Amino acid sequence: xxxxxxxxxxxxxxxxxxxxxxxxxxxxxxxxxxxxxxxxxxxxxxxxxxxxxxxxxxxxxxxxxxxxxxxxxxxxxxxxxxxxxxxxxxxxxxxxxxxxxxxxxxxxxxxxxxxxxxxxxxxxxxxxxxxxxxxxxxxxxxxxxxxxxxxxxxxxxxxxxxxxxxxxxxxxxxxxxxxxxxxxxxxxxxxxxxxxxxxxxxxxxxxxxxxxxxxxxxxxxxxxxxxxxxxxxx
Numbered sequence: 001x002x003x004x005x006x007x008x009x010x011x012x013x014x015x016x017x018x019x020x021x022x023x024x025x026x027x028x029x030x031x032x033x034x035x036x037x038x039x040x041x042x043x044x045x046x047x048x049x050x051x052x053x054x055x056x057x058x059x060x061x062x063x064x065x066x067x068x069x070x071x072x073x074x075x076x077x078x079x080x081x082x083x084x085x086x087x088x089x090x091x092x093x094x095x096x097x098x099x100x101x102x103x104x105x106x107x108x109x110x111x112x113x114x115x116x117x118x119x120x121x122x123x124x125x126x127x128x129x130x131x132x133x134x135x136x137x138x139x140x141x142x143x144x145x146x147x148x149x150x151x152x153x154x155x156x157x158x159x160x161x162x163x164x165x166x167x168x169x170x171x172x173x174x175x176x177x178x179x180x181x182x183x184x185x186x187x188x189x190x191x192x193x194x195x196x197x198x199x200x201x202x203x204x205x206x207x208x209x210x211x212x213x214x215x216x217x218x219x220x221x222x223x224x225x226x227x228x229x230x231x232x233x234x
Contacts, residue, residue, distance in 0.1 A: 001169070001172065003114070004110065004111055004114045004168050004169070004172045005165055005168060007110050007121050007125040007168070008106070008110050008125065008164045008165050008167070008168035008169075009161065009164070009165070010126065010128070010129050011103055011107075011110075011125065011128040011129055011131075012103060012132070012161040012164045012165075014128070014129035014130070014131075014132035014136065015103060015132040015133070015136035015139075015157065015160045016136060016157050016158060016160070017133055017136065018035075018132065018133040018134060018136025018137035018138075018139075018140070019136040019137065019140040019153070019154075019157035020157075021133075021137055022136070022137040022138075022139075022140035022141050022144070023140060023144075023150070023153070023154075027141060027145060029208070029209040030212075031137075031141070032137075032138050032141040032142065032145075032205075032206070032209065033206045033207075033208075033209040033211065033212075034214055034215055034218040035134040035135075035137045035141070035218070036135075036202045036205055036206035037202075037203070037206050037211075037215045037219040037222070038134040038218040038219065038221060039131050039132075039134040039135040039138060039198075039202055039222060040198040040202045040203055040222065041218065041219040041220060041221065041222025041223035041224075041225075041226070042130050042131035042134075042222040042223065042225070042226045043102065043131060043194045043195075043197065043202070044198060044219075044223055045222070045223040045224075045226035045227050045230070046109075046127075046128075046131070046191075046194055046226065047191045047194050047195060049226065049227050049230055049231075050109070050124070050226075050230055051187045051190065051191045051194075052188070052191065054184055055184040055188050058180055058181055059181050059185050059188065063181075064185075064188050067185045067186075067188040067189045067191075067192065068188050068189070068192040068195075069192060071188070071190055071191060071192025071193045071196075072192035073192070074192075075101060075193045075196040075197060075200075076200075078097060078101070079097070079200065079201075097201070100163045101163070101193050101197055102131065102132070102135065102193075102194065102197055103132065103160050103163045103164040103167070104163035104164065104166065104167040105167065105190035105193050105194060106128040106131075106132070106164050106168075107164040107165060107166060107167020107168035107170075107171060108167045108168070108170070108171040108186060108187070108190050109124045109171075109187060109190060110124050110125050110164075110167075110171070111167065111168040111170065111171025111173075112171045112183045112186060114168075115171070115172050115175045115176040115177070115178075115183065116180075116183065122233075123230065123233040126229065126233055127226055127229050127230045130222070130225055130226050131222070134222070135202075136160070138202075139156075140153055140157060142205065143156065174186075
């Protein structure tokens with residue numbers, strides 16, 4: 001169990017690192033746009049390369065669809081609740097929720113991979129770092145743009161350790177020794193969370209600044225980089 005939690009700290013460390021980089025560099029909407037596109041590219045790759053291919057040959061199609069819808073629906077519900085409680089700054093907090101949800105899903109992936117054995121947990125943990133560095137940077141840039149004090153920004157960045165550890169612990173404890181179909185169905189549910197977080201919040205926030213060719217390139221690079229690392233380490 002300790003090994004699983006240590007693996008789960010890798011994505012959190014990536015997120016915190018991205019936040020620290022953003023703290024020492026000048027605020028830039030352009031770079032925030034690119035960081036969010038890169039993070040979204042990694043999210044798309046996680047779903048397309050790491051999650052769905054593992055599930056389609058094991059889990060029935062109807063169950064895949066329900067799991068995906070369920071994950072996305074839970075995220076939308078959380079989104080609506082936050083919007084109701086955070087009027088003017090709701091978008092800022094939605095970006096943070098997207099990152100926290102992504103880290104929770106990272107934990108689910110790592111815990112499930114560790115329960116399957118064979119070093120899969122390590123592969124997933126290393127791969128997830130790629131998404132969390134630009135996500136952490138974009139989150140800090142967003143909070144800086146909303147005049148959140150530095151001490152609070154740093155606290156929020158460090159607090160992202162919690163969802164990834166909780167996700168990893170829950171996944172490992174609940175899925176260890178369970179049928180592979182159960183494990184993969186849970187992973188597809190995280191894919192629904194990933195997809196909604198990327199489309200509804202990361203890309204929406206990025207588009208508050210006009211896109212350029214560099215924005216598209218950042219998304220493609222994020223996708224390609226995760227694919228390369230995932231297939232190489234796997």
